[in-house]
Amino acid sequence: MRSLNLCVPHKNRLRLSSWMMYRQVLHFNRNTFSSIKKCAISIALAVGLVTGTPALEFLGQANASAIAPALPDVSVLISGPPIKDPGALLRYALPIDNKAIREVQKPLEDITESLKIAGVKALDSVERNTRQASRALKQGRTLIVGGLTKSKVDDGIELLNKLEAGLDELQKIVEDKNRAAVAPKQKELLNYVGGVEEDMVDGFPYEVPEEYKNMPLLKGRATVDMKVKVKDNPNFDECVFRIVLDGYNAPIQRGKHVFLMMLIDCIIVFFSPADGFVVQTGDPEGPAEGFIDPSTEKTRTVPLEIMVIGEKAPFYGETLEELGLYKAQTRLPFNAFGTMAMAREEFDNNSASSQVFWLLKESELTPSNANILDGRYAVFGYVTENEDLLADLKVGDVIESVQVVAGLDNLVNPSYKIAG
Template sequence: MAAIFPCHYCASLTPKCFTSTIPHSMQLPLPLRGLRGFNARCSYQPLHHSEFQNKNNGKPFSIKNCAISIALAVGLITGVPTLGCPINALAANPVLPDLSVLISGPPIKDPGALLRYALPIDNKAIREVQKPLEDITESLKIAGVKALDSVQRNVRQASRALKQGKTLIVSGLAESKKEHGVELLNKLEAGMDEFELILQDKNREAVAPKQKELLQYVGGVEEDMVDGFPYEVPEEYQNMPLLKGRAAVDMKVKVKDNPNLDECVFHIVLDGYNAPVTAGNFVDLVERHFYDGMEIQRADGFVVQTGDPEGPAEGFIDPSTEKPRTIPLEITVSGEKAPVYGATLEELGLYKAQTKLPFNAFGTMAMARDEFENNSASSQIFWLLKESELTPSNANILDGRYAVFGYVTENEDYLADIKVGDVIQSIQVVSGLDNLVNPSYKISG
């Protein structure tokens, strides 16, 4: 069942290959590593035939495949459209947009900020409060006392925006949530005054915790602006488990052979507004305790991956039907109200589109699937760990190809310490379970 997964088509462009216990068909492509220039030569050496087979035609990878990898890397750096993957679609579609069009300003990498901007709301007044509070993170990178001066400007800008826009913010609250939203706004306003005192006392250590607290209030206000679920899921998916809103889970991992870390709890926020089918499928599996006791099956510095059950199946077998349960590829494009299903953005010709849930943050959570079958995801999940030449934030070859449905928002840095064989002791839903509709775990008992 397990297969050695080649690092990419061309061994000369990567420092090493990784092995994995994930079935070959469910692995996502690794990015190129160690790219130093365009003059790399392909030092192809024959390996065992089964290790380098193309899934579609059974032929070993060749010099042609190496050239494709180099072309892809060149295209990413130069912005020149290149031939794309999968290989059988190379002649049909260019993959990559002009990166200068994609990158407009520094990319947002904070998972909390990404989740706030992903909410289906349109209220400029609250965003004008949010932005300067988020900018405090950059201000704290300034050396010496100048950092606090910059933070103070951020806080005063946010406070001024709150006072000037409060009426518009309150008018944007959903009627059923208005009382709670106003309560949060009052706490936010009081928190701004407390922040000023912190800055007057030059208490730098208290800045980041206060920033986090105020942004939690902002995020709560923004969630209170969402009035119900904003669109209809396509009819063919309406009977599947759906997460119509947000939920959060705590994943407790037992870490082996690490003297500095015995166990860790990762807090993960799941976004059903932009991925209701994907997030709903996951929450349903969590409630079935599908992942409890399962080992981490891939941890190579690029991603952490799990979800392959024991036995020949590569995903979840629904006991009520005794058949695999698969879900469609589900991606929401920025500016659109509802996701697109069953096709990559490349296949749709949306080369310059950005996704609502991008692979920007350390700990971005997404579904693994068969590389050549868009609608083959089931239970295998992965977390992206770091950027590389082919996976920079805001210009990511994974965006639009794999369904993101959440972010690790607490203890995400410890994902880098996870190894193959570490055990997921439990995953528990800690909020938002009432947003899950059509839960199949209840039907099965």
């Protein structure tokens, strides 16, 4: 694969005040951003969330009917601590329904919060988490094994045995008051849990709509390593970002991305010089603003694809706001640093082509679990290793290689071509 140069086209350069930054978040797209007038309703909603300022006073009575139904529903999203770890988000996003394994997972995930307590006092909370997970594993093991796919029972049992032994090791770490060893062991145990949960997935859980069946589809998950050569950075000169693409919750976006990674010759990165809350990439060289199929000379696009918690299949072509689903929460939210999503034109939901972006930080205007990007743009994966280094990318850095290291066999229709 050829080296992929990262650069910023002049048309996409931004000089952001706090308000202009917020306009960018609201209407992130491949070309330009809307006027404040066109996004005033969404701005008012978010300002109301952060400051408590009534949106009606901000917009005036003329727009009251447009926003009144949304206010109570949006506020419902801010409840409980949001999940921000990409690994945890991916585990909870798996299409399984096994309460027993989730009861093992939850206290292990909670160790992250326990470790926020200063000093060795954190270990008291970690010990409770460990005992709870061990108890849940012993009590629920039969139900967990019963939930494994027949072809993966042996693998699942092996992982459960490793998990049980690892919990004993974690207990010993706590008894020895070795705080530094807790987080690595937690990660190891959660990897076992995630493996068991993946062994519970029996095939692809739903049918893709007929009009999209011939597109590249990722029916499962794929792991990608993106190697970047960094220019003029004294801290590091090379980095490999590991990305997990989740096709269970939006197979079209993920399939398209895996397919394009094998074809695109040049990628452009869009890095906001003022606020740096996203980094964008994926625009091929030349005047085109998306991926042009060389055999048809037409732009390949994909529909907006959003999976909502509680639904069996994604919604296509409409934002959750347009569907009136103000209380709905997406299965893959913009909670984590390194959340990866498709960029699109502002007023065309189905215009995503080749450009993608990563979320670099959580601002006061885009809090986790109440993020105005959720339900408007299609998330299709998370950076799970070296995500913090995304913020160091800049114009002139080079993507040296993109390699699918696992899950390529889940890609369906890789030779898709646009008809006509």
